[in-house]
Amino acid sequence: MDAYITKIKAISERLLKDGTVEAVIGFREGTLPTMSEPCFIKRSDDVKDLVWNANCRINLANYLTNRKEKIAIVAKGCDSRNIVNHIIENKIKRDQLFIIGVPCKGMNDKDTGALQDNCATCTHRNPVIYDELAGDLVEEQTGVDKYADVKKVEAMTTDEKWAFFNNLYASCTRCYACRNACPLCYCPTCFVDESKPQWVGKGEDPIDVRTYHFLRAYHCAGRCTDCGSCEAACPQNIKVRQLTKKLEKDCAELFGWEAGLTLDKRPPLDTFSIDDPNDFIK
Amino acid sequence: MKNLMEHMGVEPGRLQFSWISSAEATKFVDVVKQVTEKVKELGPNEKFIKKTVKVA
Ligand code: SF4
Ligand code: SF4
Numbered sequence: 001m002d003a004y005i006t007k008i009k010a011i012s013e014r015l016l017k018d019g020t021v022e023a024v025i026g027f028r029e030g031t032l033p034t035m036s037e038p039c040f041i042k043r044s045d046d047v048k049d050l051v052w053n054a055n056c057r058i059n060l061a062n063y064l065t066n067r068k069e070k071i072a073i074v075a076k077g078c079d080s081r082n083i084v085n086h087i088i089e090n091k092i093k094r095d096q097l098f099i100i101g102v103p104c105k106g107m108n109d110k111d112t113g114a115l116q117d118n119c120a121t122c123t124h125r126n127p128v129i130y131d132e133l134a135g136d137l138v139e140e141q142t143g144v145d146k147y148a149d150v151k152k153v154e155a156m157t158t159d160e161k162w163a164f165f166n167n168l169y170a171s172c173t174r175c176y177a178c179r180n181a182c183p184l185c186y187c188p189t190c191f192v193d194e195s196k197p198q199w200v201g202k203g204e205d206p207i208d209v210r211t212y213h214f215l216r217a218y219h220c221a222g223r224c225t226d227c228g229s230c231e232a233a234c235p236q237n238i239k240v241r242q243l244t245k246k247l248e249k250d251c252a253e254l255f256g257w258e259a260g261l262t263l264d265k266r267p268p269l270d271t272f273s274i275d276d277p278n279d280f281i282k
Numbered sequence: 283m284k285n286l287m288e289h290m291g292v293e294p295g296r297l298q299f300s301w302i303s304s305a306e307a308t309k310f311v312d313v314v315k316q317v318t319e320k321v322k323e324l325g326p327n328e329k330f331i332k333k334t335v336k337v338a
Contacts, residue, residue, distance in 0.1 A: 154289065158288075158293050161289065162290070162291025162292075165291060201332065205332060207331065207333075214287075217286065246289045247286060280284045281300060282316070
């Protein structure tokens with residue numbers, strides 16, 4: 001980690017000094033313990049504020065949306081996959097970016113300090129796209145079962161499933177931290193904030209809460225990289241990845257798709273192929 | 283969509299999809315019949331429905 005940060009600082013300082021970029025997006029010490037916070041560094045003197053540790057959970061691709069200037073960004077494996085998403089979805093141009101890749105061995109859970117759930121089963125620790133690396137590539141994990149928890153739910157009866165999700169979301173306050181932390185959620189007006197028409201009630205009625213979570217997840221279908229930013233941001237510690245992971249699994253099984261790995265292929269939900277599975281249509 | 287609805291505990295059969303052209307009258311009738319049957323079997327939707335306060 002120390003070697004990483006020395007390298008990140010050196011690269012950032014160089015890029016800011018020679019004018020390659022106008023800003024560096026990275027992490028600095030947060031105001032709470034065990035929480036590093038995202039920051040924009042615009043002057044080479046401020047590079048000293050950058051940090052790198054196991055609390056850099058938030059996905060930095062989130063801060064690239066519609067930026068116009070040239071930017072350097074510190075990217076773990078998952079961040080780099082969301083950068084790929086952003087480029088594919090025309091939210092940023094590749095030539096605006098200088099990607100400082102950080103091979104990652106996982107972030108720590110903000111409460112338990114153990115390896116974060118999604119990191120424990122991550123198979124893309126190395127950045128998939130980068131201009132310069134802050135350290136040597138790490139070995140990828142193999143043989144992990146990414147979907148053990150999804151399978152558990154799949155095996156339940158309909159009523160058990162309903163109860164499971166009621167329970168899961170029971171303490172949700174609709175603060176939308178999960179949405180805001182997600183790089184995929186960049187719509188100028190989110191469906192939950194619309195009032196004409198109002199698609200979904202804004203209170204804590206369990207059906208409204210569920211509708212919110214269901215639709216949030218669905219909007220991430222074929223795009224979610226399981227970066228865990230949403231879960232890390234939730235003040236109520238709700239396992240909000242349960243639904244996005246089911247979609248990730250479906251995308252892998254139905255379309256052989258994993259999000260954010262290549263710039264050359266369109267995501268499954270925005271292309272038509274004659275082999276698309278359609279057994280659900282009668 | 284269907285998979286995810288069912289994953290979170292909506293009964294299979296509650297949500298159904300079909301593709302019917304405006305010229306396929308018989309298919310339309312058949313599908314409506316099938317959907318009605320299936321949904322009657324499931325009974326009224328007790329889950330994914332918002333209970334609002336009734337003001338008489
Ligand atoms: S929905 Fe997926 S991409 Fe978005 S923050 Fe959560 S894990 Fe990351
Ligand atoms: S961050 Fe947690 S409490 Fe806030 S809306 Fe998301 S799930 Fe609910």
